[in-house]
Amino acid sequence: MEMPSSNNSIINDKDRLIGLFNRILSTDSVISDPYETKAYECDGLTAYKCSPLAVLLPRTTEEVSEILKICHEEKVPVIPRGAGTSLSGGALPTSDSVILGTSRLNNILDLDVENRMVRVQTGVTNLSVTEAVESEGFFYAPDPSSQLVCTIAGNIAMNSGGAHCLKYGVTTNNLLGVKIVLMDGSVMELGGEYLDSGGLDLLGVVCGSEGQLGIVTEAVLKIIPKPEGARPILLGFDSNVIAGNCVSDIIGEGILPVAIEFMDRLCIRACEDFVGAGYPDVEALLIVEVEGSAKEIDEQLDRIKVIASRHNPVAMKESKSDQESKLIWLGRKSAFGAMGRINDYMCLDGTIPVSRLPDVLEGISSLSENYGLAVANVFHAGDGNLHPLILFNANQEGELEKCESLGADILNLCVELGGCLSGEHGVGVEKRDLMTNQFSRQDLEIQMRVKDVFDPDWLLNPAKVFPLEISMERRLN
Amino acid sequence: MRPANESELSDLIAGRISPVISCGGGTRPIGLTSIGERLYLGNLNRITQYEPGALTLVAEAGTTLKTIFEILNEKGQMLPFEPIDYRGLLGCRGEPTIGGMVATNSSGPRRVKVGACRDYVIGLRFVDGEGNIIKSGGRVMKNVTGYDLTKLLTGSFGTLGIITEVALKVLPAPTHAAVLLIEGLPEKLALEVLNRSLNSPFEVSGAAHLCSGLDGYPVTMIRLEGFQSSVMYRAEELSKYLEDTVTITVETDPERTRGGWEYIRDVGPFQNRKGDVWKIITKPNEALSLVKGLRESIEIEVFYDWAGSLIWALVHKGTNLRDYLQSLNGHATLIRASDGNKSNLQVFHQQSIMELELKKRLKHKFDPRNILNQGMIL
Numbered sequence: 001m002e003m004p005s006s007n008n009s010i011i012n013d014k015d016r017l018i019g020l021f022n023r024i025l026s027t028d029s030v031i032s033d034p035y036e037t038k039a040y041e042c043d044g045l046t047a048y049k050c051s052p053l054a055v056l057l058p059r060t061t062e063e064v065s066e067i068l069k070i071c072h073e074e075k076v077p078v079i080p081r082g083a084g085t086s087l088s089g090g091a092l093p094t095s096d097s098v099i100l101g102t103s104r105l106n107n108i109l110d111l112d113v114e115n116r117m118v119r120v121q122t123g124v125t126n127l128s129v130t131e132a133v134e135s136e137g138f139f140y141a142p143d144p145s146s147q148l149v150c151t152i153a154g155n156i157a158m159n160s161g162g163a164h165c166l167k168y169g170v171t172t173n174n175l176l177g178v179k180i181v182l183m184d185g186s187v188m189e190l191g192g193e194y195l196d197s198g199g200l201d202l203l204g205v206v207c208g209s210e211g212q213l214g215i216v217t218e219a220v221l222k223i224i225p226k227p228e229g230a231r232p233i234l235l236g237f238d239s240n241v242i243a244g245n246c247v248s249d250i251i252g253e254g255i256l257p258v259a260i261e262f263m264d265r266l267c268i269r270a271c272e273d274f275v276g277a278g279y280p281d282v283e284a285l286l287i288v289e290v291e292g293s294a295k296e297i298d299e300q301l302d303r304i305k306v307i308a309s310r311h312n313p314v315a316m317k318e319s320k321s322d323q324e325s326k327l328i329w330l331g332r333k334s335a336f337g338a339m340g341r342i343n344d345y346m347c348l349d350g351t352i353p354v355s356r357l358p359d360v361l362e363g364i365s366s367l368s369e370n371y372g373l374a375v376a377n378v379f380h381a382g383d384g385n386l387h388p389l390i391l392f393n394a395n396q397e398g399e400l401e402k403c404e405s406l407g408a409d410i411l412n413l414c415v416e417l418g419g420c421l422s423g424e425h426g427v428g429v430e431k432r433d434l435m436t437n438q439f440s441r442q443d444l445e446i447q448m449r450v451k452d453v454f455d456p457d458w459l460l461n462p463a464k465v466f467p468l469e470i471s472m473e474r475r476l477n
Numbered sequence: 478m479r480p481a482n483e484s485e486l487s488d489l490i491a492g493r494i495s496p497v498i499s500c501g502g503g504t505r506p507i508g509l510t511s512i513g514e515r516l517y518l519g520n521l522n523r524i525t526q527y528e529p530g531a532l533t534l535v536a537e538a539g540t541t542l543k544t545i546f547e548i549l550n551e552k553g554q555m556l557p558f559e560p561i562d563y564r565g566l567l568g569c570r571g572e573p574t575i576g577g578m579v580a581t582n583s584s585g586p587r588r589v590k591v592g593a594c595r596d597y598v599i600g601l602r603f604v605d606g607e608g609n610i611i612k613s614g615g616r617v618m619k620n621v622t623g624y625d626l627t628k629l630l631t632g633s634f635g636t637l638g639i640i641t642e643v644a645l646k647v648l649p650a651p652t653h654a655a656v657l658l659i660e661g662l663p664e665k666l667a668l669e670v671l672n673r674s675l676n677s678p679f680e681v682s683g684a685a686h687l688c689s690g691l692d693g694y695p696v697t698m699i700r701l702e703g704f705q706s707s708v709m710y711r712a713e714e715l716s717k718y719l720e721d722t723v724t725i726t727v728e729t730d731p732e733r734t735r736g737g738w739e740y741i742r743d744v745g746p747f748q749n750r751k752g753d754v755w756k757i758i759t760k761p762n763e764a765l766s767l768v769k770g771l772r773e774s775i776e777i778e779v780f781y782d783w784a785g786s787l788i789w790a791l792v793h794k795g796t797n798l799r800d801y802l803q804s805l806n807g808h809a810t811l812i813r814a815s816d817g818n819k820s821n822l823q824v825f826h827q828q829s830i831m832e833l834e835l836k837k838r839l840k841h842k843f844d845p846r847n848i849l850n851q852g853m854i855l
Binding site: 113114115116137138158159161165166169170172173186188189190192193194195196197198199200201202203204205207208209225226227228248249251252254255256292293295296299351352353354355356380383384385418419420421422423424425426427431435438439440442443444446447449450451452453454465 | 553584613629633806826
């Protein structure tokens with residue numbers, strides 16, 4: 001993976017630029033000591049690292065606007081960053097860039113339970129939104145595994161999903177409005193405390209634009225009444241392919257669980273060792289969760305058991321208590337961490353039509369054999385969002401490259417089967433160079449024209465999403 | 478002009494210098510009347526792919542909704558957002574198409590629970606103003622690969638590109654529905670009841686109030702859908718939850734419940750009535766004071782959907798409703814009026830100058846020669 005060469009005139013001008021930032025921000029909001037900026041050299045994609053020129057941590061929309069005015073004037077690239085949990089390198093800096101972090105924009109501004117919405121500054125964590133409305137019987141639906149630390153700003157930039165978006169949708173489906181600062185420092189509201197803004201859906205294109213169109217400082221989020229109850233069932237199968245078939249059947253028969261999660265043996269064992277979630281020792285495991293009253297839950301689980309029985313399950317275990325349910329989900333949400341304890345891995349995020357699950361699982365398994373690298377599977381099966389984890393040894397020379405090559409092959413397989421490169425982690429730098437496999441030059445050209453409108457000088461997160469050679473002319477102008 | 482397929486359409490646009498107006502079934506004439514030659518998409522009418530087990534449907538833009546509903550019905554599935562059928566209100570014939578539905582982001586009563594049309598469009602293909610064929614999104618539920626141009630094109634009224642194919646997420650259709658009916662409530666109490674219901678865990682999928690129902694009395698309607706036993710359970714629980722305030726009857730007859738919500742969806746109360754029709758969208762708990770304010774100033778009839786977030790209003794022809802909505806937290810769209818009144822009053826709500834400027838620049842990037850549905854929304 002390449003990054004553009006840095007602009008030395010910016011690096012040589014560091015002291016003067018820091019002086020400009022110090023004039024508008026309090027001293028604790030400007031980090032420029034190389035020992036301290038090192039903490040920001042990468043995000044969740046740790047394979048690539050580079051310290052930024054400086055890190056700026058504004059507390060208000062006005063400060064964000066002032067920072068962007070300076071960077072616009074001085075032509076300094078800006079890398080937006082939430083909590084730095086991106087798995088695609090969305091917050092990876094270059095040495096001539098400043099990181100603009102949202103972590104101190106962390107106030108909940110308005111809890112409007114009556115109208116089913118909240119307004120927050122975007123540095124608040126995903127989970128804190130739910131925590132703020134929980135006592136009123138509500139929750140915020142998107143639930144990425146990193147929800148304890150990841151910020152709403154990052155969620156909006158990457159249009160984050162989570163296990164429960166099968167029923168409730170991803171960030172874009174739960175976002176009513178934003179306050180956004182454009183690269184020239186101008187501030188605007190898109191959408192607001194109501195549904196469906198008329199005319200062109202700018203809010204829709206801002207969400208998921210990986211911090212390339214503007215810095216979102218405030219968001220109006222939809223909150224949803226908590227269901228009366230929810231309960232998962234564990235379904236174990238002898239093979240990945242059978243489990244994949246069972247998923248298609250459940251969905252095809254008119255049942256819409258709130259989540260259907262998949263794990264293979266490698267992951268099941270890692271999670272068991274890590275948190276003792278009570279998973280059966282099987283080749284492939286589905287966690288299927290349904291919601292409603294106790295009776296509604298029983299009925300739905302009965303239907304699911306009937307369908308599962310047609311696929312010769314080797315284990316069927318309903319959760320019997322809230323405690324058990326919590327443990328089951330803790331296991332699933334700790335899956336990446338659990339795998340990290342036993343090996344280096346690279347996490348992919350391809351998506352395929354649910355009906356192709358058996359095909360893709362077979363394909364991954366044969367690619368894995370060809371490369372001689374093990375692949376563990378843990379993913380959101382209900383919406384076809386895969387997370388193959390390729391295990392490799394980072395200390396062995398050439399192994400990372402081999403792993404990246406296998407990753408590219410798996411993602412291309414997803415595209416071939418009618419899917420896409422990324423379901424929820426974003427393109428960032430990780431999948432940037434694969435974009436031409438999914439999109440034509442014209443498809444990418446028109447996407448880049450959208451960036452031209454919001455950020456004509458290409459200063460916001462410029463080396464992400466689009467392959468470097470395609471975006472070169474725009475970035476260098 | 479009636480291109481036979483996407484590639485013919487692409488050639489046609491590439492070689493064109495004068496404006497065109499893209500047209501599906503011609504059943505949603507909402508934006509300002511545009512100038513140019515009409516471009517009919519009726520030949521693009523294939524269902525490209527329907528996979529019930531993956532909850533996805535891909536169809537060419539000119540496919541009629543009638544055809545779409547037929548094939549979905551066979552498999553017990555639906556378009557969850559209940560697209561409005563405007564024919565009755567706007568007095569047009571023709572068959573609504575899937576492309577027109579997406580181009581106008583049309584959603585009905587269930588929007589309040591499941592989201593809008595734009596939330597179910599997972600991908601599309603379009604021809605931009607220079608004749609390039611572009612694809613965005615795909616046919617999978619979750620997709621963050623590149624910018625979400627699908628959202629931008631949905632609701633763009635054909636001004637950024639001519640949509641040629643759409644991929645939609647569909648859902649299982651509920652096997653049963655029950656409607657809680659409450660008669661005679663004053664508006665204030667009705668809106669409170671609707672919002673209390675939506676804020677309950679019982680998964681309300683419709684929340685409307687007619688100030689004057691078919692029998693002339695006010696009626697409040699709350700819909701529950703799903704498997705039979707679940708619907709009956711929730712109807713009972715929600716009734717208990719609300720009964721300290723109101724008396725409820727539960728309607729479960731499939732024909733009557735369907736008909737009732739179609740009446741709301743298609744703006745039944747204002748069909749065959751004289752006057753201009755406005756669609757006002759606001760914060761639910763601001764709906765009542767907004768309507769009161771309007772009543773003090775002008776002669777107006779309203780009914781509520783989405784628990785008050787959506788207000789349909791009938792006023793005398795030529796009334797500029799926005800004059801009385803200065804502090805509106807939301808937006809007002811002039812849905813039905815003469816061409817002259819639409820042009821005088823503007824169909825869509827005034828946006829900030831900055832937002833308008835951004836939209837104009839986007840339009841220019843997608844359609845540099847300004848030949849697609851010129852002036853329809855921008």
